[in-house]
Amino acid sequence: MTQKIEKLSAIVDGEWDETSHTNQIIEDPILQQKWKSYHLTRDLLRNDMSSDVTFDVSSKIADALENELSIVAPKRSWQELPIVSAVIPMLKQSGQLAMVASVTAMVIFGYQTYNQPEVTQPFTTAPPVIGPQGGLAPVSLQQTRSIEQDRMQQLLEQRRQINALIEDHQRQLKFKQVPVQNSDKDEQAKP
Known part of the structure; x- marks a missing residue:
């Protein structure tokens, strides 16, 4: 079959001169369709198409529709109910806002904690001051008053x-x- 199609292509291109193959083209419906499509393609490529060409694809579409399987509509799941479909986006948005609020609170808390001045404990970090009794000097209450x-x-x-x-x-x-x-x-x- 491929040799016949190759010969047909050669005849359309003007490269084959045997007349014996033309009888095969006339008798074979597949080769007739190929003959038409090759000539149509050649005319399109050469811009030789006439404006009165009509294509009838309705029979092919009708055949394809006959062989088409019927589609049965699927049953709705609980997620497709109108109430659920209205609530789910709201819950998603609320979850996103809660996540943003949590991250913001953590950033603020971390910033405040990180930027606090260090609290030093005077008795553990200060060098020991030896007073008259040999220990640390007493704290005066006069300063606080x-x-x-x-x-x-x-x-x-x-x-x-x-x-x-x-x-x-x-x-x-x-x-x-x-x-x-x-x-x-x-x-x-x-x-």
Whole structure:
């Protein structure tokens, strides 16, 4: 069969001159189809196609549809239900937001922990100071009292300033509420 197709191709190309093969082409329907398709391809390649060429593929499509297996619609699973299909994206998004919040909290916690100044313990890291009794020097309570007194004075000063601002505000409100008397009323009142 392949030799017949090769001879047919040679005849179409003009390379074969034997007339004995033309009878085989006329008698064989497969070779007739090949003859038509080869000439159509040649005309397309040479731009010799006429505009009135029609292709009838409806019979081939009808045959293919007859041999086609029928498709039965599959049953819906629980995942394809409308309620589930609406809830699943919301759960996915909530999970993603929870993951982002967790990572953000860990980053903030890690940053704060990493950037804290080192707390040194004075008794273990400080060199021993030998006092009059031969051990560490006692801690004075005088220093903490002076710090507390300074803080108390700052707090009292802030309260005084706030009270002065409140009093000034109240005076301005009273000043705005006093009605301004018109000069016309004063003239009418004097008969």
